[in-house]
Amino acid sequence: MSNRQIVVETLPTGELTEGHFKLKNAAMPEPDDGDVLLRTILMSIDAANRAWMQGATYRAAINPGDPMPTYAICEVMQSNSPRVAVGDIVGAEAVWTEYLTAPAHKVQKMPKVPRLENLLSVFGIAGLTAFHGLVGVGQPITGETLVVSAAAGSVGGFVGQIGKALGLRVVGIAGGPEKCAYATEELGFDACIDYRASGMFKALKAACPDGVDIYFDNVGGPILETTLALMNERGRVVCCGAISQYETDTPTGPRNLPGLVVTKRLRMEGFIVLDYVADNPKALRALQQWVQSGQIKTREDVVEGLENAPKALIGLLHGDNTGKRLVRVGGDPA
């Protein structure tokens, strides 16, 4: 049996290209006592993959030759533990590979859902990141105005829909008219500003007549700088990502920082979804309720084939996805 996997052959300093990756045939892994052998079905593709290539963060640095880490939905093929049975569908910290082993206590058994894709979108890291960031960090109050960047992306789309469900005015920022139309027409945002068009500041100001109380920031850079200028006193900036800064060697800081944080008494706070794991059951209950009521719509953007994972990540960094991006490595269980 072959076990194809994709390694990071060299670390990028500027723009990420397919040349930084290499497809190779690895050995078929053997599960130890207490381990399970997993077959990868779906892998989550995230801007964070690129951030991890910049050095150690909340996880260890990726070194040349390492396979790319990911979170994946897998089928249990062999189990040396009573915790998990052959045929179970589990979520696991994995890598870009067809087969892997993991300690059984480190995989999460997944609930039955109509479509496995949902496990990596609304009921996965994207939905949980949106929920914990907006609710836990942003602390929204009905009637406030929320701005969210990368609005047609997976996290951004859920943030806006949760915001609407909680009674906020929701204004998105996205690249291009199609994505803006998707946010307003399909996801129900009150407005969505195209940052590629001219006059973004004016357009955003017009869309936020009462100012901005919460900015859910996925991008950093000039869009953060522009939105900060419209924040209300005691506003909150949920710092979820800085996608605009990942592919540059000369990052630019928002010139109004920290000045506006002082004069407007803003709170800027970073978080990762793992910080809020204790609140996951509450978050999942709320998300299920909103999916059932139709207040949250899910959309996945599935790229077929392990070999296309680099292309899927590079495309994501250029903003070519609408909805949660996944790579399908193998078929659903029969």
Add this chain to the structure above:
Amino acid sequence: MSNRQIVVETLPTGELTEGHFKLKNAAMPEPDDGDVLLRTILMSIDAANRAWMQGATYRAAINPGDPMPTYAICEVMQSNSPRVAVGDIVGAEAVWTEYLTAPAHKVQKMPKVPRLENLLSVFGIAGLTAFHGLVGVGQPITGETLVVSAAAGSVGGFVGQIGKALGLRVVGIAGGPEKCAYATEELGFDACIDYRASGMFKALKAACPDGVDIYFDNVGGPILETTLALMNERGRVVCCGAISQYETDTPTGPRNLPGLVVTKRLRMEGFIVLDYVADNPKALRALQQWVQSGQIKTREDVVEGLENAPKALIGLLHGDNTGKRLVRVGGDPA
């Protein structure tokens, strides 16, 4: 009777000079019903005076021709209200002037203290700003490491001394060897880094072997950028001021923002002392206890004469004060 006052004749765009101010003789104000007539004794000189000249913030913009706002300790000369008596010493939102009127309900009666100067330092805005910023925003835990910039300034000096009283490791940042010696030898900081010397990052890193848990930022700019790089996960940045950014038309943002806020899950939070007014009695009780025990030493840097207020502010912006800067406008009551 004359009533000298100093107005902002033109708004600065770059460096503030004495030419931006004008001394003039204003009319002697007449207190209305419910008002008091006040004689200014001591005025607080703060970097915030310069920030207010950049446009509207938490207070209205200063316009050309306006006298400079300040907080002052005053003697009540005439009272048209039963709340306040002639001869009382009060604190008031004032301007750079010898005499002013104010609604009696807007002035604060001051407690008896050995030296009126203390009312504008440890028991005034500086001491309260240090307390509320460090305790309320920074949420310190004994054993953590605190870094504070403008360490020999008034707020910075109190922040560090409160930090020591609470059991923190305290590292200051200040300009020049004299100020650093003042922080360590007189105020009891564990270390103080001279930002004008070369190798600041290395020196700060060596002084913080366990990383930085709280950064009390009075300066913004490159010192913020450097300190952010040394923050621990879940660290807190207390955004109190951005003195490095007030005198430039081309402010620079820290290039590692918001990236490090995301990956380290930092919280950056601005505040002004007025937000915490409900906690002032608790703060003053703690400050009094520390002054009595000798854990907080106070030092005021008093410039004599209303006419020298512009010079006092300009000097402060260039860092030539040690301890809380005040201007004495009139003598203590007999």
